[in-house]
Each structure stands twice: as C-alpha cells, then as structure tokens.
Amino acid sequence: MSERDALTREAARLDAADPLAGRRELFVLEDPEHPEGAVYLDGNSLGALPRAVPDRIADVIAREWGQLRIRSWTESGWWEAPERIGDRIAPLVGAAPGQIVVGDSTSVNVFKALVGAVRLADADGPRGAARDEILVDAATFPTDGYIAHSAARMTGRTVRAVPPGELADAVSGRTAAVLLNHVDYRTGELHDLPGVTAAAHAAGARLVADLCHSAGALPVGLDEHGVDFAVGCTYKYLNGGPGAPAYLYLRAEHQARFDSPLPGWHSHRDPFGMTPDFAPAADARRGRVGTPDLLSMLALEAALTVWDGVDVAEVRAKSLALSDFFLRCVADLAPAGRVVSLTPEDHARRGSQIALECPQAEAVMAELVKRGVVGDHRRPGVLRFGFTPLYTSFADVERAARTLAGVLRDVEGRP
Amino acid sequence: MSERDALTREAARLDAADPLAGRRELFVLEDPEHPEGAVYLDGNSLGALPRAVPDRIADVIAREWGQLRIRSWTESGWWEAPERIGDRIAPLVGAAPGQIVVGDSTSVNVFKALVGAVRLADADGPRGAARDEILVDAATFPTDGYIAHSAARMTGRTVRAVPPGELADAVSGRTAAVLLNHVDYRTGELHDLPGVTAAAHAAGARLVADLCHSAGALPVGLDEHGVDFAVGCTYKYLNGGPGAPAYLYLRAEHQARFDSPLPGWHSHRDPFGMTPDFAPAADARRGRVGTPDLLSMLALEAALTVWDGVDVAEVRAKSLALSDFFLRCVADLAPAGRVVSLTPEDHARRGSQIALECPQAEAVMAELVKRGVVGDHRRPGVLRFGFTPLYTSFADVERAARTLAGVLRDVEGRP
Numbered sequence: 006m007s008e009r010d011a012l013t014r015e016a017a018r019l020d021a022a023d024p025l026a027g028r029r030e031l032f033v034l035e036d037p038e039h040p041e042g043a044v045y046l047d048g049n050s051l052g053a054l055p056r057a058v059p060d061r062i063a064d065v066i067a068r069e070w071g072q073l074r075i076r077s078w079t080e081s082g083w084w085e086a087p088e089r090i091g092d093r094i095a096p097l098v099g100a101a102p103g104q105i106v107v108g109d110s111t112s113v114n115v116f117k118a119l120v121g122a123v124r125l126a127d128a129d130g131p132r133g134a135a136r137d138e139i140l141v142d143a144a145t146f147p148t149d150g151y152i153a154h155s156a157a158r159m160t161g162r163t164v165r166a167v168p169p170g171e172l173a174d175a176v177s178g179r180t181a182a183v184l185l186n187h188v189d190y191r192t193g194e195l196h197d198l199p200g201v202t203a204a205a206h207a208a209g210a211r212l213v214a215d216l217c218h219s220a221g222a223l224p225v226g227l228d229e230h231g232v233d234f235a236v237g238c239t240y241k242y243l244n245g246g247p248g249a250p251a252y253l254y255l256r257a258e259h260q261a262r263f264d265s266p267l268p269g270w271h272s273h274r275d276p277f278g279m280t281p282d283f284a285p286a287a288d289a290r291r292g293r294v295g296t297p298d299l300l301s302m303l304a305l306e307a308a309l310t311v312w313d314g315v316d317v318a319e320v321r322a323k324s325l326a327l328s329d330f331f332l333r334c335v336a337d338l339a340p341a342g343r344v345v346s347l348t349p350e351d352h353a354r355r356g357s358q359i360a361l362e363c364p365q366a367e368a369v370m371a372e373l374v375k376r377g378v379v380g381d382h383r384r385p386g387v388l389r390f391g392f393t394p395l396y397t398s399f400a401d402v403e404r405a406a407r408t409l410a411g412v413l414r415d416v417e418g419r420p
Numbered sequence: 421m422s423e424r425d426a427l428t429r430e431a432a433r434l435d436a437a438d439p440l441a442g443r444r445e446l447f448v449l450e451d452p453e454h455p456e457g458a459v460y461l462d463g464n465s466l467g468a469l470p471r472a473v474p475d476r477i478a479d480v481i482a483r484e485w486g487q488l489r490i491r492s493w494t495e496s497g498w499w500e501a502p503e504r505i506g507d508r509i510a511p512l513v514g515a516a517p518g519q520i521v522v523g524d525s526t527s528v529n530v531f532k533a534l535v536g537a538v539r540l541a542d543a544d545g546p547r548g549a550a551r552d553e554i555l556v557d558a559a560t561f562p563t564d565g566y567i568a569h570s571a572a573r574m575t576g577r578t579v580r581a582v583p584p585g586e587l588a589d590a591v592s593g594r595t596a597a598v599l600l601n602h603v604d605y606r607t608g609e610l611h612d613l614p615g616v617t618a619a620a621h622a623a624g625a626r627l628v629a630d631l632c633h634s635a636g637a638l639p640v641g642l643d644e645h646g647v648d649f650a651v652g653c654t655y656k657y658l659n660g661g662p663g664a665p666a667y668l669y670l671r672a673e674h675q676a677r678f679d680s681p682l683p684g685w686h687s688h689r690d691p692f693g694m695t696p697d698f699a700p701a702a703d704a705r706r707g708r709v710g711t712p713d714l715l716s717m718l719a720l721e722a723a724l725t726v727w728d729g730v731d732v733a734e735v736r737a738k739s740l741a742l743s744d745f746f747l748r749c750v751a752d753l754a755p756a757g758r759v760v761s762l763t764p765e766d767h768a769r770r771g772s773q774i775a776l777e778c779p780q781a782e783a784v785m786a787e788l789v790k791r792g793v794v795g796d797h798r799r800p801g802v803l804r805f806g807f808t809p810l811y812t813s814f815a816d817v818e819r820a821a822r823t824l825a826g827v828l829r830d831v832e833g834r835p
Contacts, residue, residue, distance in 0.1 A: 033486040047490045054486035062481060062715070063474065070662055071448040071469035075462045075794060083662060110710025112684030113528060143696075148685035148710060151698040155681055159574040166696065191694075238711070247485055247498060247714035266570055269527030270563035277799060279606075281558075281581065283566040295525025295563060296653070298716035299662035300477070374491070381490060384692060 012334055012403050019330065019399035025323050028395040031056055031311045032244070039377035044401045044408070046380045049218060049358045049391025052244030052308075061307035065300060086302050087271075087293055093309045094243070094252055097317060098216060098235065099226040104254055106289050107305065108297040111217060111238045111251040112148045113267070115184070117292060118234035118253060119156035120266040122182035122211040125233075127160075128262060129209075136181035136210065137162055142169040146190045149215055153184055159266070169196045173204035180210040187225065188218035188356030191383055193348040195219070195356045199230040206231060217241060221312075222357035222394070223321045227254055234259070242357065242393055245305035253292040260288055269294035311395055323394035324357040327402055331359055331390060334406030343413045347387065358391040365416050369409070372416060378408045427749055427818050434745065434814035440738050443810040446471055446726045447659070454792035459816045459823070461795045464633060464773045464806025467659030467723075476722035480715060501717050502686075502708055508724045509658070509667055512732060513631060513650065514641040519669055521704050522720065523712040526632060526653045526666040527563045528682070530599070532707060533649035533668060534571035535681040537597035537626040540648075542575075543677055544624075551596035551625065552577055557584035561605045564630055568599055574681070584611045588619035595625040602640065603633035603771030606798055608763040610634070610771045614645040621646060632656060636727075637772035637809070638736045642669055649674070657772065657808055660720035668707040675703055684709035726810055738809040739772040742817055746774055746805060749821030758828045762802065773806040780831050784824070787831060793823045 020026055033054040036043035045053055069077040078084050091105030098105075109117075119139060126133035141153045143166040150166065157164045160181075167175040169185065176183055183205045188195050202212040211233040219225055221242030227235055235254035239245035255263050265285070270276050271293035274284045285291045332346060344361040363369055366382040373380065380390040390405060435441055448469040451458035460468055484492040493499050506520030513520075524532075534554060541548035556568045558581040565581070572579045575596075582590040584600065591598055598620045603610050617627040626648040634640055636657025642650055650669035654660035670678050680700070685691050686708035689699045700706045747761060759776040778784055781797040788795065795805040805820060 033482075035487070037487060045489060051485075051490045051493075053489060054481065059478065059481050059486075063478060066469065066474050066477060066661070066719075067448075070466075071474075072450070072452060074460060074468060075466045075796060076789070077662065078466075109524070109528065110684065110712070112686075112710030113524065113682060116682060145696075146685075147688070147694050147696060147698075150696055151683045151685065151688070154698065155683055159681060240711070246481070247492065248711045248717070249715075250713060251710070266574060267528060267531060268566045268570055269525065270561075270566065271527075273562070273566070279562050279798065281560075281562060281565055283562075283569065295527030295666070296655070296663045297525070298665055298713035300664075300716045300719055301713035302663070304481075304715055379490060383694065 012337060016330070016399040016403040019326065023323060023399070024319055025394055026398070028311060028315070029398060032396040034396060036377065041377070044378045044405045046378065046390040046392065046397065046401070046405055048393035048397070049241050049389065050381055051240055051247060052242060052393060053396055055244050055308045055311050057307045057310050058246065058304050062300065062304050065303050083299055086299065086306065087297055088289060090302060090306045090309070091252055091289065093306065094220070094239070097312060098220050098254065099224060100228050100254055101257070104257055104289050105252050106292045107239070107252045107302060108250050108293055111215070111236055112152050114236035114251050114253040115149050115152040115213070115215065116156055117265055117267055118213045118236055119153055119182055119184060120160055121263050122213055122234055123156065123160045123162060124264040125211055125259065125262060126181040136179055138179050138181065139164050140172060140175055140180055140183045141166050142172060142185050142196065143167055144169055144189050144191070145184065145186050146215065146217065149184055149186065172201045173197070176204050176208045176210055178208060180205065180208055182211045182213055184213045184215065186215045186218065190218050191387060192360045193356045193358035195223070195354050198232065199226070202230050202232050218356055222324055224317045232256065239305050243305070244308045244311065246301060246308065249301050249305045250298060255289050255292050260291060263291050265291060267294045271295055315395070320394045324392055325352050325355065327392040327394065327397055327399065328355060328357065328359050330399055331392070331402045331406055334403050335361070335409065338406050338410035340410065340413050343418065344388065358389055361388040362386055363388050368416050369412050372412045373408060376408050376412065378405045427752060431745070431814040431818040434741065438738060438814070439734055440809055441813070443726060443730070444813065447811045449811060451792065456792070459793045459820045461793065461805040461807065461812065461816070461820055463808030463812070464656050464804065465796055466655055466662060467657060467808060468811055470659050470723045470726050472722045472725050473661065473719050477715060477719050480718050498714055501714065501721065502712055503704060505717060505721045505724070506667055506704065508721065509635070509654070512727060513635050513669065514639060515643050515669055516672070519672055519704050520667050521707045522654070522667045522717060523665050523708055526630070526651055527567050529651035529666050529668040530564050530567045530628070530630065531571055532680055532682055533628045533651055534568055534597055534599060535575055536678050537628055537649055538571065538575045538577060539679040540626055540674065540677060541596040551594055553594050553596065554579050555587060555590055555595055555598045556581050557587060557600050557611065558582055559584055559604050559606065560599065560601050561630065561632065564599055564601065587616045588612070591619050591623045591625055593623060595620065595623055597626045597628055599628045599630065601630045601633070605633050606802060607775045608771045608773040610638070610769050613647065614641070617645050617647055633771055637739055639732045647671065654720050658720070659723045659726065661716060661723065664716050664720045665713060670704050670707050675706060678706050680706060682709045686710055730810070735809045739807055740767050740770065742807040742809065742812055742814065743770060743772065743774050745814055746807070746817045746821055749818050750776070750824065753821050753825035755825065755828050758833065759803065773804055776803040777801055778803050783831050784827050787827045788823060791823050791827065793820045
C-alpha cells in the first residue's frame with residue numbers, strides 16, 4: 006500500500022499547488038450514484054455543466070423568449086450572438102476579434118471551410134484551378150473525411166488521405182487545401198499545426214484546421230501560425246453543452262474573398278433588405294448561414310464565463326501534468342501488459358487525453374463507469390481518458406488509475 | 421361606439437364557441453409591460469413560449485447534462501432525438517412516420533433537399549442529367565433563393581425564378597427540381613402545393629417544399645400530394661423557440677437514393693464504427709449531418725406537446741376565421757384608404773397571416789408594439805399580423821384591429 010499512499014500524497018500535493026484548482030467550483034461535478042463524486046474524464050466528448058448555465062438559460066426562456074419574444078432579436082442581442090460569442094472563443098484559439106462566428110455543426114463548418122479554401126484557389130486563376138486535390142489527414146475523425154469527399158466532389162477535386170506526419174511532405178502544387186485535425190480524436194496525438202500550415206503555404210495551398218480536440222485544452226495560435234480556416238465544436242473542452250453549436254474561423258485576410266457554399270440570409274450584407282440577389286457581408290458574418298439555435302448558443306455563451314481570466318498556457322501546463330501523472334499512476338498500479346498507451350509520451354505531440362489500447366475496452370469501460378470513473382471507448386479496443394484542466398483534479402486522476410487497475414484485475418484478460 | 425361594441429360582442433361569441441380555446445392556457449402570454457396581456461400576432465416569426473418548456477429544459481440541463489453527462493446520449497435518448505422529434509412533426513404535415521429528421525437550419529436543409537433532388541435526376545441517367553435548371557418561386561423567402569443558386573452552381577445547373585402562380589406551366593423536361601414556398605412569407609398567400617407538385621411530376625421533375633409559413637397553421641398533406649422533399653423551421657407556428665432546429669422530409673421512396681451533399685457522421689449507417697468510408701443510413705437518418713443542438717432540440721420536443729390531440733383541420737378552420745375577423749374589424753374600424761391587404765381573400769389562397777400594405781409600416785408597427793400589439797413589418801411598407809390558432813383569440817384580433825385603427829389615426833398619413 007505504500008506506493009498507493011505515495012501517489013495519493015502526490016496527488017494532494019499537486020492539487021494544492023494547482024493555480025487552476027479554484028475553477029473546479031464553477032462546474033457541477035456531483036453524481037447522485039456516487040456520493041463521493043464522479044471522476045469525469047470524458048470532457049473530451051461532452052464537457053461538464055458550468056454552474057452559470059442553468060440560471061442563464063432559465064432567464065433566456067422565461068424572459069427573453071417568454072416575455073420579450075420577437076423583440077429579443079434586437080433587445081436581447083440574439084442577432085449578434087454568433088459573432089459576439091465567436092469573439093469570446095477567439096482568445097482561446099489565438100485569434101484576434103472579428104474572425105470567428107458560432108453556428109451550425111462542425112461537419113457543416115468543415116464543408117464551408119473546405120469549399121471556401123478550394124474556391125480561393127479557383128479565384129487565383131488557371132494555376133489555382135489546376136490544384137486538383139484536397140489532402141486530408143488519414144487519421145481524421147470520420148465526419149471530416151466524409152465531408153471532404155463531398156466538398157471535393159462538388160468542386161471538381163479529389164481527396165487524398167495522407168498520414169498526418171507526412172502531410173508536410175505530401176503537399177504540392179496540386180494541393181488546393183489541406184484538412185488537418187489538430188489533435189487525433191482517437192490517440193490524442195497533437196499534430197504539427199504550424200509545420201503543416203507552413204508547408205501548405207510554401208506550396209500555395211490553404212490550411213483548414215479542425216480544433217475539436219484542442220481548443221480549450223492547449224494553445225492553438227491560429228493568427229500566429231497563419232492558419233487560413235478553422236472549425237471546432239464547443240461541447241468538449243469548451244463545455245458548451247450537448248450539441249452546442251460549432252464555430253468557423255475565417256482569417257481576416259480571406260474574409261472579403263470567402264465564397265461560401267451555404268450563403269444563407271444571415272450571411273447577407275443586409276439580411277432584412279430581403280433582396281433576391283445575394284450580397285455577402287464584408288466580414289466574418291459571411292460564415293453564417295441561417296437562423297442559429299439560440300438556446301444552445303446562449304448556453305455556450307454562459308459556459309464560456311469559466312474562462313474569464315484564464316491563461317491558456319496555464320491550462321496547457323496542467324493538462325500535461327495531469328496526463329503525465331495518469332500515465333505514472335497506471336504504470337504503477339495496473340497489472341502489467343494489460344494496457345498500452347497510444348498517446349505520444351513527447352509533450353510536443355500530446356493533446357489532452359490518454360488513449361490506452363485494451364482488447365477488453367468495452368467491458369472495462371462499462372465497469373469503470375459503474376465504479377464512478379467515466380471515460381469512453383472507441384472500437385475496437387481503445388479506452389479514452391480526457392483531462393479538462395479547469396475541473397479535473399490530480400486526485401481524480403489517481404482515483405481513475407486506481408479504479409482502472411482494479412477493473413483490469415477483475416475483467417478477464419482475453420476479450 | 422355601437423359598431424365597436426358589436427365587434428367586441430362578436431369576438432366574445434367566437435371565443436366562447438372556439439374548440440381550441442383551451443389550448444391558450446398552454447402558452448405564456450403574460451407581458452409585464454401590459455398587465456392586460458399582450459396581443460401577440462408575431463407567431464409567424466417566433467412562436468410564444470409553451471409552458472411545458474422551462475421545466476423540461478431545466479431538467480435536461482441539471483440532470484441529463486449535469487448529472488448523467490455523456491451517458492445521456494444513450495440513456496436520455498439524445499442520439500435518436502432527430503428522428504423521434506421528426507415523427508412528432510410528421511402528423512402536422514401529413515407525413516407517415518420515418519420520413520422526417522430534425523436538425524440544422526432551414527437554409528442548410530434547403531441545400532440538402534435541392535442537391536438531393538438534382539442528384540436523383542442525375543441518377544436517372546442522360547435524360548435526367550439533361551435537366552439543367554432549378555425553378556424557384558420568384559417570391560421566395562430570400563435564403564431559399566440564395567441557397568438554390570449555390571445548389572445549382574455546385575451541381576452544374578441554373579436557377580430560373582418564376583412567379584409562383586406560373587410554376588405549374590413553367591416546369592418542363594429541362595427542370596430537375598422545383599422549389600416552392602408553401603405560403604409566401606410576405607403576403608401570406610397560400611400556393612398550390614398539390615398542383616405544382618403534380619405538374620412537376622408530370623414533367624419528371626422533383627418538388628421541394630418550404631413549409632416555414634404553413635406547418636402548424638394548416639394541413640400540408642406531404643404524403644398525399646406526393647411531395648418529394650420538404651423543409652421547414654420549427655420556431656414559427658410550431659413554437660419551438662428562438663432558432664429551434666429545422667427539419668427535412670425525405671419521402672420514403674427516395675430515401676434509399678438520397679445522396680446528401682452533407683454526409684456527416686450522423687448520417688452514417690454505423691456512426692460509431694468510425695470507418696473512413698462513408699456508408700449512408702438506409703432511412704431518413706440519411707438526412708442528418710453532425711451533432712445536433714440538443715438544448716434547442718429538446719425544447720422543441722417539449723413545445724410540440726401542445727399539439728397532442730389537436731386536429732389540424734380544426735386549426736385551419738380557426739386560422740381562417742381569425743384572419744376573416746381581423747379583415748372585417750380593420751375594414752370597420754380603421755380610417756379608410758390607409759392600409760390595403762396584400763393577402764388573398766380567397767380562403768384557398770390564404771395562409772395564416774394578413775399582410776397590410778402601409779407606407780408608414782415601420783412607424784406604425786413601432787407604435788403598435790408600444791401599445792401592446794405585436795406584429796412585425798417587412799420593408800419597405802408591409803405590416804404582418806400572424807394568427808396562431810392555438811393561442812390567438814378573437815378578442816386579441818379585435819383589440820389588434822382597434823389598436824391599429826387608433827395608431828393609423830395618430831401617425832401621419834404620409835411616410
């Protein structure tokens with residue numbers, strides 16, 4: 006028991022020294038089925054509920070919708086919500102204001118961004134039009150690949166899937182756009198966004214980044230690295246709630262030429278002119294489409310208050326410390342050889358989750374959930390544990406690893 | 421004052437005889453600024469709040485998101501919400517179950533439906549591919565036209581705008597798809613959906629219907645009339661809340677061949693297989709895209725409970741009685757010549773709103789709102805008054821007309 010005690014003491018020491026420890030109170034982490042609290046390590050799938058959300062949404066429903074009704078489009082700031090909330094996300098991904106609009110799903114935004122990127126090539130003339138392929142990282146979350154194929158089909162291009170580590174070498178004068186997941190959803194590997202972006206630009210191609218698994222967990226640096234377009238969801242590390250709307254980053258220099266495949270009336274220069282001819286807004290609003298889901302969007306806005314005054318560098322430092330500690334606890338506590346980490350040990354290549362290969366992943370995760378430790382599994386044999394630095398404690402991590410060790414002992418070794 | 425008294429008595433008589441009168445209690449219609457209650461005639465833009473929504477959403481947030489978190493995707497039925505809620509909308513638009521999915525905005529769904537319709541033509545072989553145009557009703561709500569142009573551009577077609585009354589004659593062997601607004605958003609004119617659909621089919625074209633201004637106000641008969649695809653919002657007569665998600669109707673016989681331009685992972689046959697190759701779901705789920713906004717979607721589901729046991733024919737009868745009565749009150753009470761109805765008198769051509777041409781529309785509507793009567797205006801000179809049979813009373817209508825008459829007397833006659 007001495008090793009276990011040592012880890013427990015170490016967790017307590019790390020929590021006591023954690024500058025973000027106070028943020029945990031901003032979230033609902035109670036679990037009626039586990040009075041000692043749940044260990045929630047699935048914030049990389051659905052972030053926990055920020056305490057600011059329920060009262061805000063109750064007011065949106067009762068007063069803004071229930072009493073002001075249609076007047077809220079102007080009087081409650083509903084119309085400007087997509088760009089206002091975009092500006093709240095901007096500092097978390099290293100973007101100056103005026104470049105992000107919130108709305109639609111990630112999939113729909115991938116479509117806008119990829120088609121927009123390809124059309125920039127077309128607008129460059131015959132040499133751009135000769136750029137006949139879209140490169141997609143071969144390990145992409147599936148929807149990005151499906152949508153990339155549709156964008157390619159509808160713009161007369163083809164898709165080529167390339168392992169993410171080889172993208173920088175694969176980009177060429179035939180490449181119109183590169184679609185890169187910043188962090189691999191399965192393994193938690195952090196890809197080289199600056200390097201791939203620079204390689205794309207050197208070849209005259211545009212870079213579209215999917216930030217679903219990085220925004221809110223680590224610095225992104227969209228402006229700094231020259232990323233052309235980016236998309237991301239808001240229900241993981243941004244804690245916006247189930248299916249909270251995604252966002253689209255349109256780099257300032259591209260906005261005037263962004264040619265959306267989904268030119269809905271909310272992207273019109275004068276939406277209430279209601280003219281039959283489309284004239285796009287001059288700025289990031291060009292990325293909007295139709296009427297956005299306000300309840301989900303305003304829940305996200307309330308959720309984002311947990312970031313007030315947070316330094317993303319501090320978030321990153323804690324994220325790495327959490328995953329380091331988790332790996333150490335698993336190594337110390339779990340039966341040897343039953344799980345193997347798929348996540349790079351190198352900090353420069355690690356996102357904010359640890360993926361453990363485990364042939365019995367489904368059964369192990371079901372038992373973990375029963376014992377109050379919530380991660381998830383991805384077929385066929387991956388256990389995922391996500392670390393959300395604003396609310397995950399080192400004590401959580403130690404308890405998760407200890408519980409995992411117990412489950413592995415109790416679950417049969419063969420699948 | 422005798423005419424006014426007569427109208428007041430008539431309103432009371434009509435309300436007393438109204439079989440839907442009891443539904444009014446299901447909505448929040450209080451207005452702190454007008455203790456006598458607001459007259460809300462803008463349900464054709466944003467429906468009033470159903471009383472069932474606040475408690476349901478409080479529970480979704482506190483328990484389903486706050487406590488169950490990721491488990492709610494399965495345990496709270498989140499994953500199936502788009503098709504489950506689609507099946508609740510189905511009877512309101514004359515559709516058998518299994519043909520409607522909820523999600524995304526109307527604009528995005530117009531894109532899916534139009535591209536899907538054109539691709540059916542392509543799948544028909546060379547004769548279908550020769551169908552080189554999309555017909556759009558020339559009075560369409562603007563976003564439909566903008567999106568139609570994008571769909572046409574991305575499928576190698578052109579758009580031809582045709583006055584809605586001439587669509588049936590304009591459709592030809594060159595037509596791939598026809599996009600028709602069931603009710604004109606501006607004038608409230610009800611278009612001949614069965615007639616245009618039959619004409620489209622006779623010419624071998626597909627019909628896409630936009631039901632934003634008809635669903636929930638009158639019978640639609642999608643299955644009966646053979647409509648191929650339909651879209652609609654849910655925040656008008658369906659009272660789903662601000663920006664509540666739209667829906668897509670995929671006629672059963674087309675589902676197996678529906679080829680979506682937005683094949684997100686939620687439309688995959690096995691979403692959690694997470695395979696790089698796309699294989700579409702066999703049914704209406706093929707119309708889904710990415711992760712839907714659950715808070716907005718579940719608010720809509722709660723809102724739809726107001727329809728339990730409602731006969732749409734009864735809704736239609738009351739809608740026409742309300743607009744008839746409004747026109748009669750305006751004719752009797754308003755100063756002569758100041759407003760002219762743009763809405764057809766013929767019941768067969770009338771939706772559920774009255775549009776009054778009025779050069780001073782903006783000033784008049786602002787003053788009406790101050791006096792507790794809420795409609796809206798559309799530039800340059802149209803006052804819109806929408807009648808939502810589930811909560812609009814005849815007394816509301818009489819008070820609105822009386823207030824309008826007073827405002828018209830007080831506002832200058834020249835713009």
